[in-house]
Every structure is written in structure tokens, then in C-alpha cells.
Amino acid sequence: MASVSNPQGAIPRTMLTGPQLALVLHALGLIAVLLALVPILTSALGTTGYLVVFALYWIGFCAPVIAIHALSGARSPRLFSEKLSRRDWFVPGLLLIQVVAIAALALAPNTSLLTTPGLMLAALVAIINGPLEETAWRGGFMTRFADRPRLGFWLGWLLFTAWHIPLTLSHGVIFDGGGVGLVAGAAVLGLLWNWVAWRTGSVFWVGLAHALTNIATFWVLFDRSGFV
DSSP states (O other), X not given: OOOOOXXXXXXXXXXXXXXXXXXXXXXXXXHHHHHHHHHHHHXXXXXXHXXXXXXXXXXXXXXXXXXXXITSTTOOTTTTOOOOOGGGTTHHHHHHHHHHHHHHHHHGGXXXXXXXXXXXXXXXXXXXXXXXXXXXXXXXXXXXXTTSHHHHXXXXXXXXXXXXXXXXXXXXXXXXXXXHHHHXXXXXXXXXXXXXXXXXXXXXXXXXXXXXXXXXXXXXXHHHTTOO
């Protein structure tokens, strides 16, 4: 069989482009740095250290990824659109069911420990974290891997799940279901949000669902762990 020569300058399909590799390395760097920082910061600063971790995550990963990758010149004009095609009419309903289900599972067993200050802190963190994470993880990978959607889908999902692993090393922070529950929950919800974002080409609906989900889960986390 005659071999097919690779045109000069073409990138083999087994290789990542420069921007794709940069995005993946940025995510791997985030995970490596947090594996070291999370136990140090939470041991030294307690629950405040956990919030510092998130601030560093937003500043050191989410913001640069959004600026460099998600908002690159090649991004889809639909990236932040709330408009849905007829085939996607079910998306808001599906995400509403997901938000209500997670909120019920998180809040119902913990009503006796929930406080108003805990809710206020959870809402503040969630409305920052949800949209930032979705724009960085879903938006960044959808933009950079537009020519290789299957690879971008699974790489983005895997790395999004993996970044939660360092959080399990936190001192004094009590996760419902433990560290395994945290990572498993990120994997399941991340897969759903990945699927919706790649299907619709937008991070609008998943950003909203992510923020609402975080309000419920952070509320329990913050009050159970004595953040306020």
C-alpha cells in the first residue's frame, strides 16, 4: 500500500497544536500546584485557606484561560448565547431537574445546620465560580479544540474532574461523601455540563446551572465546616 505523505506544514492528527498544548499544560500545572498548595494553605489558615485556594484558582487559571483561549479570535459567536435551536429546547428543563435534584440531595439531610451567613457566603462564591469555571473549562476547550471536538470533549472533562482531586487534601473541610464523593460528583456533573455545552455551543445555560448547583453544595460545605 502506498503511503500518504503529510503535506508540508500540516500537523499530524496525533499531535496537539501549540494553543491546544498550552491549554492542557496550563490545566496540568494548576493541578500540580494545587496538590502542593491546598494542604499547606488549609493547614496554616484553616477554612480561610480553602477560600484563598479558590481565589488563586480564579486568578491563576480561570481568568488567563478565558482571556487567552476562550476569548480568542477563533471563538464561536454562540459561546455566550442563551438562544437555543429547536433540537435543544429541552436543555433548560434538563438542567433545572439537575439543579433541583442536587439541591435536594445536599440540603434535605442538613437543614438543621444551615445558616443565613452560610448561604450568603455560598451565593457570593458560587456566582463567581460557576460562570468562571464554565467559561474556562467548557469555553476554553470548545474554542481550542473546535477542529477536534471528541478529543476536546474528553480532555476537558478529564482535566476538570482531576482539578478537584487537590481539594480532597484540604484540612478542616468536610465534604459530603468525602473526597471520593467530591471527585465523583465533579465527574458526573462535569460530564453533563460538557455534553450540554458542546451540544449547544454555548456556556450560558451550564454557567447558570453550575452557579445554582454551587450555591446549594457550598452552603452545606461552608456551614458543616464552620466557615462562618
